Amino acid sequence: MLTLLFLIFLLTDISLRFWLAWRQTRYVHQHKDQVPQEFAHRISLSSHQRAARYTIARTRLGACERLAETILLLLLTLCGGLEVLDWLIGLMVDNEMWRQLSLIGAVLAIMGLAGLPFSLYRKFVLEARFGFNRMTLKLYFTDLLKVIIISMLLGTPICAFILWAMGSLGTSWPIYAWLCWATFNLLMLWLFPSVIAPLFNKFAPLEDQELRQRINDLSERCGFHTSGLYVMDGSRRSAHGNAYFTGFGRTKRIVFFDTLLAKLRASEIEAVLAHELGHFKHKHILTRLVFSLLFSFVLFQVLGWAVTQVSFFTQLGVTPRIGSSNDALALILFFLVVPTFTFWTTPLNSYLLRRAEYQADSFAAQHSSGDELCSALVKLYNDNAATLTPDPIHSAYYDSHPSAIKRLQFIRAIA
Numbered sequence: 001m002l003t004l005l006f007l008i009f010l011l012t013d014i015s016l017r018f019w020l021a022w023r024q025t026r027y028v029h030q031h032k033d034q035v036p037q038e039f040a041h042r043i044s045l046s047s048h049q050r051a052a053r054y055t056i057a058r059t060r061l062g063a064c065e066r067l068a069e070t071i072l073l074l075l076l077t078l079c080g081g082l083e084v085l086d087w088l089i090g091l092m093v094d095n096e097m098w099r100q101l102s103l104i105g106a107v108l109a110i111m112g113l114a115g116l117p118f119s120l121y122r123k124f125v126l127e128a129r130f131g132f133n134r135m136t137l138k139l140y141f142t143d144l145l146k147v148i149i150i151s152m153l154l155g156t157p158i159c160a161f162i163l164w165a166m167g168s169l170g171t172s173w174p175i176y177a178w179l180c181w182a183t184f185n186l187l188m189l190w191l192f193p194s195v196i197a198p199l200f201n202k203f204a205p206l207e208d209q210e211l212r213q214r215i216n217d218l219s220e221r222c223g224f225h226t227s228g229l230y231v232m233d234g235s236r237r238s239a240h241g242n243a244y245f246t247g248f249g250r251t252k253r254i255v256f257f258d259t260l261l262a263k264l265r266a267s268e269i270e271a272v273l274a275h276e277l278g279h280f281k282h283k284h285i286l287t288r289l290v291f292s293l294l295f296s297f298v299l300f301q302v303l304g305w306a307v308t309q310v311s312f313f314t315q316l317g318v319t320p321r322i323g324s325s326n327d328a329l330a331l332i333l334f335f336l337v338v339p340t341f342t343f344w345t346t347p348l349n350s351y352l353l354r355r356a357e358y359q360a361d362s363f364a365a366q367h368s369s370g371d372e373l374c375s376a377l378v379k380l381y382n383d384n385a386a387t388l389t390p391d392p393i394h395s396a397y398y399d400s401h402p403s404a405i406k407r408l409q410f411i412r413a414i415a
Contacts, residue, residue: 002315003078006337013343014070020394021063025056027391036388038405042378048388054130055387061126065118072114073336078317082107082336086321086329100163100328101156107332108151127238130385135237146199158184159331166307166327174304178297185293193246193253203230206256214270215254221367222277230255235262240384243272245280263383268376271368278363284356303334346397353400361411370415374408 032052035043075081086103093099123140127133161180165173188196197203206212206229215229226245234241234257241260246253254273261269279285306312307330313320316333320326364373381388381404388404395403402410 002311006077006316006340009340009343010070010073013340014066016343017066018063020391020397021059023391024059024394027394028052028055028059028387028389031389036405038408039378039381039388043382043388047382047385050130051381051385051387052389054385055390057126057129058122061118061122065115068114068118072111073340076107076110076317076336077333080317082329082333083318085110086318090321090324096325097160097163100325101159103328104159104332105152107336132239132385133237134235134239139236143200150196150199154184154188162331163325163327166331167325171304174300178293178300181296181300182293185289189289197246201236202233203255204233205229206231208261208266211261211266211269214266215273218270218274218277218368219254222274222281224277224280226254228253231258231261232256233258235259241380243269243276245276263379264376265372267369267372268379271364271370271373272376274364274368275360275373277367278360279356281363282356282359284360299334299338303330306330306334350396350398350400354402357401357407358410361407362414365411365414370411374411374415377404377408377411 029052032049033045035045035048039048076085085106089099089102089106093102120140123133123135124137158180162177165176165180169176206215212229219226224245230253232255239259241257241263243254243256243260246255254276256269260272264272307327310320313326313329313333316337318329318333320329361373364370380386386404390399390403392403401407
């Protein structure tokens with residue numbers, strides 16, 4: 001029964017994604033020869049057509065990547081790949097804990113290698129074709145090596161504790177595993193701004209005094225206290241621009257990409273930052289964190305039940321080992337197939353994210369300038385080659401932000 005359900009959900013998921021990709025490419029192509037009236041005075045037809053080509057190329061690449069992920073998922077599960085991998089590692093590693101950790105590492109490595117060609121193509125072909133990539137191959141693989149090392153240093157103890165809990169704490173292990181996971185996530189929020197992010201980018205204090213004064217005044221009006229204003233060398237990797245705040249407590253900091261500062265006026269940057277502070281004021285980040293932790297708690301509880309069911313293994317293509325622990329197998333198998341059974345939550349999550357964006361836009365229009373925010377958004381849409389005419393159904397399913405037209409209409413109505 002589980003095998004049939006898995007195949008039905010997987011086929012529905014991949015069919016829906018391909019249908020949405022087809023709708024997106026067709027809709028964007030059909031509207032590429034006319035700039036929407038709201039943008040006609042700011043964005044040229046050539047820029048609009050460039051954005052259409054960029055969107056179509058990204059959508060097609062995403063569909064190909066999803067197909068490859070589906071094939072790999074079937075190879076690891078129903079085709080027996082995970083079981084063979086577990087058997088091979090068992091021949092080479094005697095220690096039970098290291099055998100299970102090696103299995104987790106091997107699966108992650110295989111998935112990473114499978115995704116590497118798509119990542120390289122996206123960065124050095126697609127992004128380069130449209131003038132966005134500024135990363136060298138050396139920097140790309142240096143970043144990749146850093147990610148691997150950090151993942152091993154941080155992930156190995158977490159996985160080891162969860163595996164130990166699964167084998168030693170009886171039926172209560174999901175609670176302790178979840179507490180470990182929740183603690184890790186909170187620790188990462190604290191470590192990322194000051195320890196991890198500087199390993200990849202350089203952060204320098206914002207030197208523009210006029211902009212600093214604007215931001216400090218805005219922060220005081222919004223009741224936001226920060227540990228500093230920083231500029232990140234995002235131009236080393238991409239021409240895309242952004243701004244964000246990160247951390248919590250005393251580690252909160254506001255970060256600007258240097259590419260963003262080069263594109264926008266001080267008043268526009270203030271409006272963009274007011275939008276980001278709107279997320280803070282409405283507690284969107286905290287809400288998403290709480291929801292994520294609650295969802296992970298539910299997943300651990302379901303896994304606690306699934307690991308006791310032999311059919312969970314056998315009907316997903318894995319025969320449990322006799323006389324050895326199958327905890328790593330259960331952990332990997334569960335988190336491999338969970339996205340297949342939860343794909344239907346994507347549009348709900350997207351809707352909630354878009355609602356949060358409207359709230360942040362409303363906050364920005366009230367505490368800064370709605371006109372300046374609109375001006376900044378138009379520039380960012382143009383510079384980032386964001387399509388102004390996404391397919392409505394594709395947008396409702398995937399997009400975390402409202403479409404450009406709806407967003408500007410909403411801000412202008414408030415302003």
